[in-house]
Amino acid sequence: MTTLHPFLAHRLIGTGTSVFSEMSALAAKHHAINLGQGFPDFPGPPWIKAAAEEAIAGDINQYAIAHGAPVLRQALAAHYSPRLGRDLDPNRDVVVTSGATEAIFASVLGLVNPGDEVVIFEPFYDSYVPSIDFAGGVPRYVPLRQPDADHAEWWYDAAELEAACGPRTKLILVNTPHNPTGKVFTRAELQHIAGLAQRWNTLVLSDEVYEYLTFDDAEHISIATLPGMWERTLTVSSAGKTFSLTGWKIGWVIAPPSLNAATRGTHQFIVFCSATPLQAGIAAALSLADDHGYYDQFRTEYSQRRDVLLAALADAGLPAFAPRGTYFALADIRHLPYIDDVAFCRALTVEAGVTAIPPTAFYSEGHRELGRHLARFAFCKRVETLEEAAHRLHRWASPTAQAAGKC
Numbered sequence: 261m262t263t264l265h266p267f268l269a270h271r272l273i274g275t276g277t278s279v280f281s282e283m284s285a286l287a288a289k290h291h292a293i294n295l296g297q298g299f300p301d302f303p304g305p306p307w308i309k310a311a312a313e314e315a316i317a318g319d320i321n322q323y324a325i326a327h328g329a330p331v332l333r334q335a336l337a338a339h340y341s342p343r344l345g346r347d348l349d350p351n352r353d354v355v356v357t358s359g360a361t362e363a364i365f366a367s368v369l370g371l372v373n374p375g376d377e378v379v380i381f382e383p384f385y386d387s388y389v390p391s392i393d394f395a396g397g398v399p400r401y402v403p404l405r406q407p408d409a410d411h412a413e414w415w416y417d418a419a420e421l422e423a424a425c426g427p428r429t430k431l432i433l434v435n436t437p438h439n440p441t442g443k444v445f446t447r448a449e450l451q452h453i454a455g456l457a458q459r460w461n462t463l464v465l466s467d468e469v470y471e472y473l474t475f476d477d478a479e480h481i482s483i484a485t486l487p488g489m490w491e492r493t494l495t496v497s498s499a500g501k502t503f504s505l506t507g508w509k510i511g512w513v514i515a516p517p518s519l520n521a522a523t524r525g526t527h528q529f530i531v532f533c534s535a536t537p538l539q540a541g542i543a544a545a546l547s548l549a550d551d552h553g554y555y556d557q558f559r560t561e562y563s564q565r566r567d568v569l570l571a572a573l574a575d576a577g578l579p580a581f582a583p584r585g586t587y588f589a590l591a592d593i594r595h596l597p598y599i600d601d602v603a604f605c606r607a608l609t610v611e612a613g614v615t616a617i618p619p620t621a622f623y624s625e626g627h628r629e630l631g632r633h634l635a636r637f638a639f640c641k642r643v644e645t646l647e648e649a650a651h652r653l654h655r656w657a658s659p660t661a662q663a664a665g666k667c
């Protein structure tokens with residue numbers, strides 16, 4: 261990177277091009293069905309788009325108040341008050357950001373001093389580490405372990421988490437439901453994390469962008485609702501996943517003013533404010549969703565998509581861990597003759613015309629081994645798209661294709 265781009269600041273060295281860009285380019289080149297990047301191939305609800313169109317037509321087009329248009333902050337406070345079990349103040353407890361990515365970046369930059377440690381679980385969403393690095397913080401990694409004879413779900417070793425926390429820990433970053441494992445943290449796990457946060461007097465940043473995407477009996481719990489945790493938690497979410505409008509990039513932080521001052525302080529100098537008419541659209545989304553029976557339908561449709569993908573993967577000899585939440589499934593590829601996840605994902609794109617993401621990109625150097633035998637498939641796609649992917653995977657996995665030397 262230094263020879264190719266000699267003018268870049270040191271903080272960008274090693275960040276490279278995201279794995280999403282590389283795999284999406286390969287998918288486009290081979291006309292593959294892209295189950296790599298996590299964005300829907302179906303439109304968001306027309307009644308939400310209409311609300312944003314109305315705002316544009318009604319000239320709600322100038323800068324919003326930096327920490328959020330009042331109409332959206334009011335809608336967020338009304339929406340999250342029952343969910344978080346407290347009477348939220350739209351002016352004090354809510355900050356609107358440009359997606360969850362900016363919410364995380366702005367919060368980390370506003371809270372973490374050089375040398376402060378931030379505990380994160382691996383595999384992690386790819387913006388976490390650069391956000392910590394840019395702030396001069398030090399990531400401390402705790403790997404999630406895959407289900408085994410003793411654990412029905414993805415789990416973490418309590419001793420490993422305890423060893424990662426200490427007097428230098430400023431923040432514990434939690435993501436539930438978790439991308440890419442599909443893990444939904446249990447109450448007992450969140451209580452353990454909360455106990456450590458209290459013991460070491462640290463904060464928690466809880467990334468809950470998949471809060472509405474839970475399946476079967478999985479229950480999404482916000483760590484901010486546990487005793488003593490409101491005061492030390494920044495809850496982050498976004499409209500992108502829940503309303504299938506990932507390109508709008510409207511996100512938020514719900515936290516007491518003592519914490520969200522960090523987000524506000526940096527946010528005002530990163531973007532100043534997020535797109536005003538789209539904030540109006542999301543305010544309408546939150547206010548009208550229940551009347552439209554939106555959340556139940558959303559979950560039902562995603563359960564169906566999940567089942568189609570899991571069946572397709574099983575049929576193609578790619579057994580996957582059934583996710584409890586999110587719109588991702590991790591397939592186990594260790595029995596196949598590929599050197600690693602990257603080789604497999606490239607080959608699958610070229611040979612089958614289906615693209616997945618290699619998860620080693622979501623691990624630190626020291627734990628990369630843990631992702632080498634996995635591939636992440638996204639099911640935020642129309643059922644027809646998933647059925648076409650199923651068809652292609654079936655053909656790819658068939659003995660005739662194997663005899664033709666596809667591997």
Ligand SMILES: Cc1ncc(COP(=O)(O)O)c(C=O)c1O
Nearest residue numbers: 359360361385439469498500511
């Ligand atoms: C865990 C997680 N956090 C944050 C984000 C980013 O959300 P947004 O698009 O609102 O910035 C994503 C998007 O894929 C994600 O998977």
